[in-house]
Amino acid sequence: MLKQFFILCSGADTDILNNCSNGEQNKYAGIGATVFFTALMATIAACYALYTVFDNLYYSLFFGVIWGLLIFNLDRYIVSTIKKRDNFIDELLQATPRILLAVIIAVVISKPLELKIFEKEINQVLLEQKNDLTLANQNQIAQQFNPKIAETENEILVLKSEIDTKEAEVNALYDTYITEAEGTSGTLKLGKGPVYKEKREKHDAALAELQQLKTDNKAKIAALENQIIALQGEYKANVADSQPIIDSFDGLMARVNALGKLPWLPSFFIFLLFLAIETSPIVAKLLSPKGEFDYKLEDQETIVKFWVNQQVAERQLLVKTDNDINNKVYTEIADEEEVMDYKRKKARELMRFQADAFLKKQKGIL
Known part of the structure; x- marks a missing residue:
């Protein structure tokens, strides 16, 4: 039963092959088994690749099976259409387009499996890329808010500088009227005379202005600080909104690009393995001598042709x-x-x- 199934997979004419020897049947059963298992590997590879795209098991299985059937049909067609000739060069020319198609199929099949085999290494590369993207994203967003924050902070410094300047002026006036009362400066007369009163009034007026300035500037500073807090909150919100996009940077194309950053030799050997599997039925038919099935098939075809x-x-x-x-x-x-x-x-x-x-x-x- 299994032998007949693999013969069916080889695309050979069962009516002719059933009348051939067991050795000839086993040869085509082996070719059919290669075709079947290649399609099976293609199905597994496609399911994994599509799962990274859709992130849905049922969609991945459905389209993966369709892809596997497509590869099975192509391989079966390639093998079944290669006819044994009396000239090896003619056979090679006949098989060349099919070998090129087999190479393309091998690339398509091997790439998703490479992604799975080197998944840990790819995740490490993706993590580094995500970190770089996170820093770059934060810097880009910061460039939108840092000038506004810096400008607001400068305004706060100006307001505080006005208070400090006014305090220095009030302190200077305080020292002036105190030394006047002590007689160490000004009129050099001890006591609180008219000059002292004048200087004291001037100091008191400046002190009142200082108090008013502090009240006004503190309100302005509080408003500016609230603006800074709002800008910082908006910055954090933008970073938080864009971070999920960076975290989801692990799709199929991103993984393929990350695979390209890894050493090429292991991936190349995996590709060679699938290339050998994909082309083995074709190579087997090219290298094998003309068998009983080929002669009978040629006889049947020539009968129809000559008729x-x-x-x-x-x-x-x-x-x-x-x-x-x-x-x-x-x-x-x-x-x-x-x-x-x-x-x-x-x-x-x-x-x-x-x-x-x-x-x-x-x-x-x-």
Whole structure:
């Protein structure tokens, strides 16, 4: 049962192969098994690749099985259409397009499995890329907010500088009226005279201005600090919103690119393995000698070919002979008096009809 299934997978003519030896049947069963297991590997590879795209098991299985059936049909067609010839060069030329197709299929099959085999290494590369993208994203977003934050911080520093300048002025006025009272500066008179009172009033006015300035600037500083907090919150929100996009940077194309950053030699050997599996049925048919099945298949094909050629030649000869006979018959009867008289009679009738029709048409015009 299993042998017949693999023979069916090889695409061989079972009616002919059943009449061949067991060795010939086993050869084609082996070719069919290679075709089947190649399609099975293609199904597994496609399911994994599609799972990285859809992230859905059922979709991946459905389309993966369809892809596997497609590869199975292509491989079966490739193997079944290679015919053994008496000249190896002719066989090689016949198989060259099919070998190129097998190479393409091997690349398509091997790549998803490479992604699975080197999954840990690829994840490490993706992690590094995600970290780089995260830092780059944070810097890009920061470039949108840092100038505004810096400008707001400068405004706060200006307001604080105004308070510090005013405090220095008030302190200087305080020292002035105190030293005036002590007699160490100004009029150099001890006591609280008119000059002292004048300087004290000036200090008190400046102190009141300082208090008012502190009140006003503190309100402004609080508003500016709230703006900074809002800008920082908006920055963090933008970073948080864009981070899931970076975290999901592990699709099929990203993994293929990450695989390309790994050493190429292990991936190349895996590709060679699948290339050998994919081309093994073709190579086996090219290298194997012409067997019993090939001779019987050639015999059956040549019987049909020669029979068709014979039928075509007979039809062509029949048409040629019929044309020759018709030409000879018409040549012989062309000189008979009876035929000439009949043609004259019909010609006269035709001329009468034409004359009557012309006369009727002219009357209608008049």
